[in-house]
Amino acid sequence: MKELHERKDRLEFNKLQKRLRRLTGSAIVDYNMIEDGDKVMVCLSGGKDSYTMLDILLSLQKTAPISFEVVAVNMDQKQPGFPEHILPQYLAALGVPYHIIERDTYSIVKEVVPEGKTTCGLCSRLRRGTLYGFADEIGATKIALGHHRDDIIETLFLNMFFGGKLKAMPPKLLSDDKRNIVIRPLAYCSEEDIAHFAELKGFPIIPCNLCGSQENLQRQVVKDMLVQWERQFPGRTETIFSAIRNVQPSQLADLKLFDFIKLETNKESADEDDDSCAITAPMGRMEEAVQYVDVLDIR
Incomplete structure (x- = not known):
């Protein structure tokens, strides 16, 4: 009986792993995320998403028809109690080239953001600016972030509900200064699959004590809404993501995207x-x- 359960677990894991690799590979091909000779800087936070992204990119690196480098980069933001030894030990055991950037952004965020206000906005901007600059230093041609399909959908609704914009996260992005290309290889992968994969792999997860400890975040409210929708209407999340990939500007109202002024009958x-x-x-x-x-x- 025990052997039967172990065999079933192995089959389940193999199926999950293949699905994540297939979806990641499809996203990479669809958006031409990684090209021959690229040096991909994988931003590793210590969370389930970035661990999964690194694992899958390393496996694809072995079988891809092109040659590319992978270097892992973690930013130590000097949060109290942050276990600094975990990521270096994990990456050294894998044999992956890595860098640890030490920046005390934690103190800046705590000083600037009033008590009770969410810290994610400022924290992410500080982190992004540091990572972009470091990519230039090491000659990275692509910056890989661990955002998945659910992150992209949540961002869409956050911008709609609280920002008045029809905007999400693109799978591939040219930074505002035109110096860096950001890719999101997990764009087609669901958070549920990633969480299950991370659990089965036993990644040494490091929780975020800065933003992860905040209650009533707008993103969490949106996440709860989407989870409830998916329970009521299975497949709705996938449909919403399909809509993000199937935009028809003439059916919206943005004057910058479609020339409504010069519309004429024929x-x-x-x-x-x-x-x-x-x-x-x-x-x-x-x-x-x-x-x-x-x-x-x-x-």
């Missing part, structure tokens, strides 16, 4: 197509309505 073309709109056979009202919608391409 009556000659419409006259030529008149015959195709004729309904020649008797039909019920619902069927007639459906055909009318199809003819006018109304969605």
Whole structure:
């Protein structure tokens, strides 16, 4: 019985691992994230997402038809109680080249952000600026972040609900200063799969005592909403992500993305197509309505 359970667990793990590798590989190919000769700086926080990203990139590195380097980088933000030994030990055991950047951003955040306010915004900006600069120092051509599909969807709703913008996280991004390309290889992977994979692999997870300890974060509210939606309507999360990849600017209202001002009718073309709109056979009202919608391409 024990051997049967162990075999089942191995099969489950292999299936999960293959799915994550396949989805990561697809995202890399779709967005041309990694090219021959790239030096990929993998930003490792000590959380489940970045551990999973590093693990999968190392496995893909062995089988990819192109050659690329992987270097792990962690930023020690001097949070009280941060176990500084864990990541160096883990990375040394893997034989992965790595760097630990020491920056006391914790003190800056605690000094600048009023008590009770969320620290994520300032913390992430400070961390991002340091990592971007360090990528230049080591000659990294790509900066890999561990954001997954659920992060991208949550960001979409955060920007809609609290920022008034239709904006998420792109799988591939050129930084504002045009000096760095940021990639998110886990863009197609679900958080549920990543969490399960990290548990099965036994990664030495390091919790964030700065943002992870804050209650009532807007992101957590959005996350809870999406979890509830997925329970009620299985597959909704995947549908929302598909919508992010299937944008139709003419069906929105952004004057910078679509030229609404210069829209004109083309009556000659419409006259030529008149015959195709004729309904020649008797039909019920619902069927007639459906055909009318199809003819006018109304969605």
